[in-house]
Amino acid sequence: MIALEATAVLERQLLLQLGDRLKRLRKAQGLGTVEMAGRVGISRTTLSAVEAGDPGPSIGTYLKVMSVLGISGELALLAGDTLQPAPPGSAAARSRRGKPVVQLMVSTDESRHRVQDLQSLALHEEAVRLVRADESLRRRAQDTLARWQSAGHSRSASLWHEWDDILTYGKWRKVLGRTRRAQELRQASPLITVLPDDVRQGILDQVNRLRRGVVLGDTEDGQAS
Structure with missing residues (x-):
């Protein structure tokens, strides 16, 4: 540890x-x-x-x-108050007994699935925070989604359709939960494409540390x- x-x-x-x-x-x-x-x-x-x-x-x-x-x-x-510092000059302060x-x-859970889900959740929470602070990032994610959708049929089409609604109306809670649907949405997400490389890498490093x-x-x- x-x-x-x-x-x-x-x-x-x-x-x-x-x-x-x-x-x-x-x-x-x-x-x-x-x-x-x-x-x-x-x-x-x-x-x-x-x-x-x-x-x-x-x-x-x-x-x-x-x-x-x-x-x-x-x-x-x-x-x-039990774990607060003792008042200066008091008997407790003069005690040699070690502090609590x-x-x-x-x-993290040892399973690869749980680690990946924590990583995905952390990436999306940071992406949502950035999008809320900068409206241009929302538009960038929408442009990415539009390019994906125009590329043709995909097994993720239904998820992308839902993402269109999420990005338009800011329904972030739909992708920040721990439900199966939220996990599926995160796997087909255009949102994390707005994360700067250093922010993304920082989150990945933090998750790797938690694995230990x-x-x-x-x-x-x-x-x-």
Whole structure:
């Protein structure tokens, strides 16, 4: 494992990892989506977004789900005063006891499919961010799509037709999910063609690092990553 600074891809993987674990824990406790959503006080759609690791729901919603599943205590401890620096001159500050060490290990699923899907998702999230900031990039993606469509029949024709609607109306959520359809759309995507080469390579490098596993928190030499 290596220590690594927080990055967009790392943060995305953290949510994906958390969502997967919350879903497995719900099922292990024998809770269906209707009952779980009712206990949390959210819709089934929002629960699905949480279990998909979607960045849309607020951190408060994630905390509510964790609370119902009985695993919010550790997170509450980290957010409380227990791990705050002791006041100067206090007995706690003079103590020789080592400070609490908090680490979080993150890695991608070993399967090639899951790694590729994380990579594709990260590329598209960055592309959407750039398109929202620069309207000319949307037009560039539309021009690329038009060239593909004019080339003739393709097995991706239905996906490209859907992409036409996505690019025209900015329906980005359709391609940023973890559904099978979203994955298919990303595989036939004209959107990532707008990414600069250095941005694309940066994301690929971050995913490759995650494949080896990373540690967030205090390392053995006492330096925080």
